[in-house]
Amino acid sequence: MQKVRHTSVAPTRTQRLRSGGEIDAHRHDEHQIVYASQGTIAVTTDTGSWVAPATRALWIPAGTVHQHQAHGELALHLVGLPATENPLGLDKPAVLAVSPLLRELIVAYTRDPDSDSPPHHRLRAVMLDQLTTSPTQPLHLPTPTDPLLRELHGILRTDPADNRSLDALGRQIGASARTLSRRLRDNLGLTYPQWRTQVRLHHALILLADGTPITTVAHQCGWSSASTFIDVFRRTFGHTPGARPSPDARLGQS
Structure with a gap:
């Protein structure tokens, strides 16, 4: 993880990655939720690695240098949040439990990330509310x-x-x-x-x-x-x- 990209805004989007595909080392000035509704996502930082199947999401705090790797054909959902908005109160990467409801909320929210409609804002509010009740999981493999x-x-x-x-x-x-x-x-x-x-x-x-x-x-x-x-x-x-x-x-x- 030597070359590190810096993107101030953490993107909100849905994307596909082939098995073995990677997103190189980078950091954001914002928090990000990383969720794979298909396949398994691995996130690596200098302090360890986190692996999350489709029943788990990853919380990446603002400023954390990280890289992604896909295992299996990956349907990846990224949710960016301002650094001032931390519904989990976490300052370190963590694995979160994803309920069936939270899964559908994340998938729906990232399908149309540029929408500025009232329903989209309500969807976001419910998603963040569900996140506050998502327990962290002991799936960190420390380096x-x-x-x-x-x-x-x-x-x-x-x-x-x-x-x-x-x-x-x-x-x-x-x-x-x-x-x-x-x-x-x-x-x-x-x-x-x-x-x-x-x-x-x-x-x-x-x-x-x-x-x-x-x-x-x-x-x-x-x-x-x-x-x-x-x-x-x-x-x-x-x-x-x-x-x-x-x-x-x-x-x-x-």
Whole structure:
């Protein structure tokens, strides 16, 4: 993320991105809501990455340098908000739960972003009201600043199915399990099992967006069975891996 575009106004629009497509590193002077009604969107900043399927949206505060990547064919909805308007009171990126109602409001609002009609203003007001009740979700995969943790992170991202103990991984990078555990707690506020699960869930979302079968995703991400993976996924996201909201067919007309 070396070259950073600066666009003062955060756009409000709907756009399509092919799987693997990217929006390069940039920042706005305004807040932005990023939502994919189809596919899975990944947002990366200097402090970590966020991945959101179609039941989640991303909150990007004003001034945050970020880039997007599409996993699966992406129907992307962007909502820009003035820096003075922060219905969530959040000063850091976050993942938000998207109810069926909020989903339809975002899709409808971004379909005709230049409208200045009273119905469009009312639509915006209801959308912002719904946002204030959207709980944040623990889907942030923080980027470690500690050199040892960065090395460990590289191992897990290369092979999320690596089931070696922290002792065994520590021997590979020259650190004890106790040292790694302490640094994980101090640097990221997570235990090793919590962090590894976050890495695996992020990878699982990407594989699912690319159409990988659930059983294959479970094994490639290190779960012992598809049923175990489904249980973890349901507890985290509130639905099973196969329960995806249907894409809005009208987006092709945007």
